[in-house]
Amino acid sequence: MKKIFLILTISLVFVFLSGFNEVVASATSNFSISIVSETPVETTVIFRGKAQSRSYVTLLKDAQIVAVTQADPNANFEISLTGLSAGIYSFGLWADDTAGRRTSTYFFNISITEGVTTIISGIFLSPTIAIDQAEVRQGDILNILGQSAPSAQVSVFINSGEEIVKTTGADNDGAWLYKFDTTSVDLGDYSTRVRASKESEISDFSPTASFKVSKKSVKSKKKCPAKGDLNNDCKVNLFDFSIAAYWWKKSLPKKIKKRVDRKLYRDGKINLRDFSVMAYYWTG
């Protein structure tokens, strides 16, 4: 009897925990959706959130740019789209700060209902990030900087095998700076990214910046997307897709092969892997 009771108890624990898993998964979404139903209205979607002070926020709809707006001095922005059809949409948001640095792109899919206004709020775009040196002499200071929402707390993650996490604060204009002392770190390749938090909101991770700790120092150059930019315009969009689609399942001339291997997946051809890499770095 005792053994049967034990079996049943353990079974119930498993069943409970498997249901709990689903609840936790849905609680980690960092925006909220509300639907305002008024009869009859034009189908509308409104996006509200935080970026950086006075940054330019770009909205993608189904992978193409449809709107750009400027955030206010408090980093708040709002974008409305009207005249949509009902259906599933893929939206993306990114921002360029006042120094021209870009956030990561925040993608999400939602289902829009005809005749209602759907409000997506609580969006918190990632901070922007830059480093002043691509290679830093061991023992020197590497400046990791960028912009976020004013007075946000910024967590800086530095990786090379093990992860170092430091925090710094953004000032009243949202500018933040962390001085990374390379005295006590090994020579080698590192990467860094940041995330902001303000009140109860947490942003996405910023793009990753890579640097090397070595015996010399080399200044950083302006960053374009690391991959996917086939036509070298510092964007990854329909132009790049069209170039890759032109060569889909065709044998590549030598000159094209070099470009494709450098900018996409290194295997000497255009196949699904190349498009997957392009889709990851998509800017619209």
Added chain:
Amino acid sequence: MRISDLKFKLVFSFLFCILFFVFFSGNILAAHLYFKVPENLVGVGQIIPVNVFLDTGGEDINALEIGVDYSRDLLKLKDWSDGNSVVNLWMERPGSDADKLIFSGLIPGGYNGKRGLLVTLNFETLKEGRAGVSLLDSSEMLLSDGAGTPAKLSINDFWFYVKEGASKLESDKKKDSDSPEDFKPEIDRDDSVFDGKYFLIFATQDKDSGVDYYEVKEGEGGFERAESPYLIRNQRKKQEIEVRAVDKDGNERASLISFVPVYPFWNGGIIIAVIMILLLISSGVYIFKKKN
């Protein structure tokens, strides 16, 4: 060891294995594609829509190449639709006359969910029997990780039944009255495409019946079916180009773009003008010298 203890251990181990699988199955299950039909029993000579859905198994998927096989003695592919698909851009659309039904698409930013519609395949039922729709082993999906990593993909076969006299499939789908989404064509030139000539690119979606085809009209010419990227015919002529997207129910959305070709100075009329000017100057100098 007593027999009752051994029995308890066996029962416990068996139950533990089952419950472990149930608990963790949501986390370790691969992404999988599944099919849905309005009814599992349909009559002969009917059109049955087979929806192909994606459950990403908790992963972000951003690229897919899917091959579909089906009982060709019982089913004939009449049409397909990408209306409301989570796929934003197609490298290869489903073909209705290919031996193998293959389609490849891209989802910039990735999709993570349990019920992402990819395509709807409309089959006509030809005769009675058990009709199967399955995925080819070559089907592939890639993670949105910047490295082109393949996702674990599980593939299940799917069946439905065709029987003479079965109830007629009533379609609750109303006619699509909305045009495809607004879009903006662009013109570009790249030495890797069409030998460096100007080309036109365009893409849009239709959230209901799906985009059927595109047409392009250059200047005063007529509309012609086109795909993106489209090689502009009149490479040197300044003109208005109109692109029209038409959905499966005939609704249209058109967009205009101005084409103003720009060529480097060593191309075209400017060099002729320079030569003419040089000739005039030379002639003038010669005449002047002769007079003197």
